[in-house]
Amino acid sequence: MANKNGVEWSIRMGDGSSMVLESEPESKYRMMRLWDHFKGLVIQFVIRVWMFLKKAWDLGVDDPRKFFHCLKVGVALMLVSLFYYMRPLYDGVGGSSIWAVMTVVVVFEYTVGGTLYKCLNRMCATFLAGLLALGIHWIASQSGHHFEPYIMGISLFLLASATTFSRFIPVVKARFDYGCTIFILTYSLVSISGYRVDHLIQIAHERLSTIIIGTCLCIMTSILVFPVWAGLELHLLIPRNMEKIAQSLDCCVADYFGHDNEESKKNLQGYKCVLNSKASEESMANFARWEPAHGDFNFRHPWKNYLKIGMSSRSCAYCIETLTSCLDSKNQVPESIKKHLESACMNLSTSSSNVIRELATTISTMTRSTMKINMAVEDMRNAILELQNDIKSLPDLLIQPLDHKEKNDVVLSEITVMSLLEVIPLVSFASLLIETASRIEENMVKTVEELAESGKFKQPKSEVKPKHNQTTNKINVSDEENMTAQVQGV
């Protein structure tokens, strides 16, 4: 006898009946399996939690400012809660000190610009909405208690709808989105409270003063304790992205001609970060606009120009993206023909990435090095001409074998056909490379010059020895870090 889960043992008794033996081993086995399953689940859960925590920890170790930010939020909250814990402060602002706590929680952002954006929006919107609500409430109260809710209700409906609609307008969305929410919030709170509360002006005043306390605390904490400036972040992000593009370009060409290794394979992917950087760049520029002068940046530093450079970087990244897809066909081209263009291509990629790196240095040091950039661009132009010449002389190479063969028309046509087809991937690769170089010259150089112009970058002191070694084509990382530290320290 067998049930579906295993074997069942039975004993036949003397009276003919049979007794089923308890399949103890079976149930024990089941229990053990369940236990194992449970243990597995627990272990899996612990491992997952552990991995999650490890990832989170790595996130913070990568950029310790994230830890500092969390501590800052904690400190600001502790400070604002003193208004509740300390008798004299509590008596000063009364029960509505809870608004100060709320303000701190809602308003504190990672960057100074983000915090300022929210603080100023919150303060102005609260003030405006409060004033408006008091005014309309006064008008409504003149018309008698019976009409008051209708007037207040209709005005609330109209204002809320109009303000909500204004949030769809891109300019308003970018700069005053939070203010719109707070405007509706304050207007509805004050106007609705007005129906039941008599000392309305005191309430409005308390709300405003507590919000000012909260915002001031946030602004102080975010500016004075390890500030993270959105402007500086953008200022560092743009050259970093350019450096990534330069690396990708170098690695892509090196890979095409077989000079790839493990590290270059990794660096090749760098351009991908640049492809989708638009959103973060725009939000940084938006926040940077609210920041006061800090480090080398004035209040009206041309942050918009950084966005233009970002756009030109992306246009290069698109080209490199197409370029990398040529890597799939790199083995279709005969080595002999590849050899013919190799040095010119490598030269062009080196000189192009050199231009990008010079431009990145211009931005990160805020020093116009017109001469150096012009030289680098000149180098790049020469490399383009060299590559074009090498492409021009390709047919010689293709036809060369002919001189030693019989000059039969059929053979001639056959050989040329074969060679041209084989050459096409290489020629496409080369012309994409030229296109990338021309984008660098037309877009990137121009936008960086515009930034240098409008940002009033300083002229280089001719007596100062250039820090960056041009021949190695590498930005000295420690130099860049020093620079960063200096800018942050100011």
Add this chain to the structure above:
Amino acid sequence: MANKNGVEWSIRMGDGSSMVLESEPESKYRMMRLWDHFKGLVIQFVIRVWMFLKKAWDLGVDDPRKFFHCLKVGVALMLVSLFYYMRPLYDGVGGSSIWAVMTVVVVFEYTVGGTLYKCLNRMCATFLAGLLALGIHWIASQSGHHFEPYIMGISLFLLASATTFSRFIPVVKARFDYGCTIFILTYSLVSISGYRVDHLIQIAHERLSTIIIGTCLCIMTSILVFPVWAGLELHLLIPRNMEKIAQSLDCCVADYFGHDNEESKKNLQGYKCVLNSKASEESMANFARWEPAHGDFNFRHPWKNYLKIGMSSRSCAYCIETLTSCLDSKNQVPESIKKHLESACMNLSTSSSNVIRELATTISTMTRSTMKINMAVEDMRNAILELQNDIKSLPDLLIQPLDHKEKNDVVLSEITVMSLLEVIPLVSFASLLIETASRIEENMVKTVEELAESGKFKQPKSEVKPKHNQTTNKINVSDEENMTAQVQGV
């Protein structure tokens, strides 16, 4: 005598002194100029405001659902304010009904998914934080009134810091960002109030119940009155972007071979919307995940697959971006050589865009048309082969003139050189076109098939006549709109 602004008249008196005449016309002139300037400023201001309002109005006319959204917000606010205006409701929840109003203002988003995301986050976070705060408050109160503020303060500091840090983790950021804010907010409110307020549980209960009232009202309004589903938006956006890519591809190739007109110049730019669509697609998919089953979409509809299709669309868009930069060099290629590749290129672009449009139809009608897509892909493959053959036969064309000339080696090499250089832009263009086609086949077709698989798209009924006329290669717009209306109506 002349002052800097004009001529000054003076009369010499009998005693030798001189008297300056008041230059009345001059001051009048100045006044008029000031007046004109002021008028100009006012007119400019009015015009600017008018333009701004007109733009805003157009925004709403383009998509009337934006108007509806504003009205919905107004209605929800009116409804929630009834809790204040109506005696029985007010007595039910007490003074904290203000929390319900706040919830509505803060939580109401444009899409159902956005509203649900915020509502659920707000509810769960409030519940969790309130429970935790009450628990820790109880522990603290056991340790005596003296230690209470320290225990509460330290726990607040630790929890706020940890929660703030968790917001940096991408997964948490995408799904629970708002919840984290509310968690800190509620915890600090309850724990701080606990120091001065005795009936803490009642406060926590009131806060939770008013928040539930507010969120339920928001959810009802946003689902029942003209709902805007983030999922449906994403479902419509992806095929629309694909259609734009198809148009851009067609227009780009037509432009290259001189078949451009005003409309095609405009359509050529369509791919640019796709380049930067990642952020909006991701936020839609994020919101869509919170939405219940609606229309043809189940609760667990594979929204992630839409993101993959979006990625493959962007990879095509990058290729087209590079393709359009070939348009600058279109006049460098001799017409005779261009003519040779024209029909093959046009053919490839038509068949490629046909594949894209078939895929778009598959998505928007949620019907797997494997046969049609296979046929279209087959067409595209044939077009690639045709183009490759035409490129192969290019050298014949280049060498043809030779047959009628003296077969001098120098001349041979010269002629071929000239021709190869002239041909290069065209060949690059053609190989980029082939690359685009192969990306469509490798990425787009595959990702759409994955979506059809995991989204359980229905098989086409063979007896139903296909609605879309394959030969014209155009999606019938009214059909698509009908479909949209149907999905929305469900």
